[in-house]
Amino acid sequence: MTVMTEEDFALAGEYVLGLLDAGQNAIVIARIATDSDFAAEVETWRLRLNPLLGPEHAPPEELWSKIEKALPADTLQDVGTNKLTFWRALTGISMTSAILMGILLLQKPVPSPTTVAPAPMIAALGSENSNAAITARYDRAQGTMLLTPVALDTGALYPELWVVPADGKARSLGMIKGDKPTEMIVSPDMRQFMNEGAVLAITPEPAQGAPDGIATGPILASGKITIL
Template identity: 35%
Template sequence: MDDHLTPDQERDALAAELALGLLEGQARADALRQSLSDPAFAALVAAWEAKLAPLHGEWADAEPGAAVWNAIERRLADAPADKVTAIETRLRRWRAGALLSGAVAAALAFVLITRPVPSPVPTSPQLAVARIESDAAGPLVLARYNQTSGLMQLRIHGFEPGALAPELWVIPEGGAPVSLGQIGHAGEAEMTMPPPHRLLMTEGATLAITMEPVSKTPHPAPSSAAVASGKIITI
């Protein structure tokens, strides 16, 4: 019955479905991926949220328990410490080398060194470059990725410290976002990528960063639009 929809209408219907929350599983993950990597699609989702907004006048109020505010206050107070712990835990989980901290240079780009995954010995390593950035003068990330060793080095700049932590995602072409874990607000980090994740670091894949609640394990799907993104380009 949807046969008569044009591609534009199809896209808009998908945006409406995501805004309304009708999707689940893979379909939801795919739509979230699209809203992360495609600002025009994200704008369609926002437009549907705005269209439906008057319904927000109909919710019945309910009083939360007093413990909720106390928990919020605690989380605000603990947030910075939690974040460091979360990063360190994640890096251990990845059998990471080391987490370095320090000030970051101003000029930043996302630089990846990759080579074709299946060949065990690199004959001609490829350099891949992508800028992970936002429209405005927002966050930027510089990374270097060596496919031979699986070592990813990050330089992180421009995230405002707060309750949410930047989470790095790799989005394969036509696939769902896969979390690479949360990173710091600023500074440098090194991690050894586990083999399954190495397969995703290919030409044309998108790297994106969303702000997510602090978590000791990678989130299954992003909960909000990307604050910065860029494609992996091999050169």
């Protein structure tokens, strides 16, 4: 198990936010494929930041008066008496920097007591023999999975995703895209096999999938499922 440092947490966040140069990106991508703990941290950052990384919109002017009325009188004792000016100034800070600072201060937010949805599962699929790398996030509540390829080349064939549970038998989850993210619904009869410790694997197969549900190609990338 990798001992994650503050630098590792920050590096994962900077990667997701697109703040790294080409050389640093290559290093991170290689680490994602070989370090499951770091890959899990990257996916955690991705889940936290996705809702926040959309286009920025200026708040309507009337919102400021509402904010000023809602602010407690004693919260701004260290930043001057003009509460509204202070909060307006905060909006001048880079959204990216604000997100980074906030999440670094709250690395592991405590879930709301009303949260009942099971924690998502993730897997970092990689290979020691190639640069193939792909991340997977499975939502147990919805039965949906998002697969994001970092590097995946199947030549003239097509990538097929498999789950290998404790019994060692590979079961097809379907065909995925090798050049862009794939959102898929795991069929109800396959969800029972999506457990922590099960392995996700990718093989190159014909366009219609492996004949008779038996893999014909070599394993291009694989990784164990873990719970966030």
